[in-house]
């Protein structure tokens with residue numbers, strides 16, 4: 600099956616939900632794809648100075664404005680969309696992403712491994728690592744940014760049957776894009792890392808995001824890699840069925856050859 604997958608890289612405006620939604624609407628208005636992945640916290644920006652600030656740009660789903668925009672877009676463009684946002688659930692805030700499908704179904708993931716100052720504002724995710732059906736039933740695993748540091752995350756998604764790992768990100772350390780090559784090839788899955796660009800300064804903090812959003816094949820091939828600063832929507836065609844084949848040599852299978860009795864996890 601030929602399946603179009605896309606990554607969107609751009610620079611959200613800090614604490615300006617309205618401007619970010621208008622920008623997303625413009626950037627995605629003409630998208631022709633089956634699945635598109637947007638960055639982590641793409642509706643709010645990243646460098647929060649307080650919990651109150653974080654809360655001011657958070658929303659619950661399915662009643663929040665970002666969810667409304669994304670689900671309308673998924674329906675109009677007939678594609679699945681994965682996007683990162685600040686989620687409010689009662690008194691708790693989560694660094695979440697959602698998969699929204701053209702048939703109106705949606706699936707939520709709350710970031711498992713919080714990075715640095717995120718721990719001041721967000722609760723650790725409690726959804727676990729989830730695999731959900733995207734358009735045409737393709738199995739998609741969701742993880743967010745710093746989850747890359749823990750190989751157990753991608754491995755869990757692959758063992759649960761993910762064909763494509765969707766990875767909304769706001770990367771600031773220099774290693775993830777290279778590390779994801781190994782995550783893809785050791786698990787024989789496609790991966791889509793959607794990173795943001797730009798620099799944010801707030802509350803004495805200053806962070807520069809590394810761009811270089813990428814789409815990787817099941818052998819770690821770089822199918823698409825953007826540069827550090829461009830705003831771009833990039834698309835390529837893949838066959839998701841390739842991720843079902845875990846064979847490495849005629850006598851080796853990346854999953855069947857595992858020896859979990861010798862692993863400490």
Ligand code: ACM
Pocket residue numbers: 639713714743744745746768769770771772
């Ligand atoms: C990160 O997890 N946003 C670095």
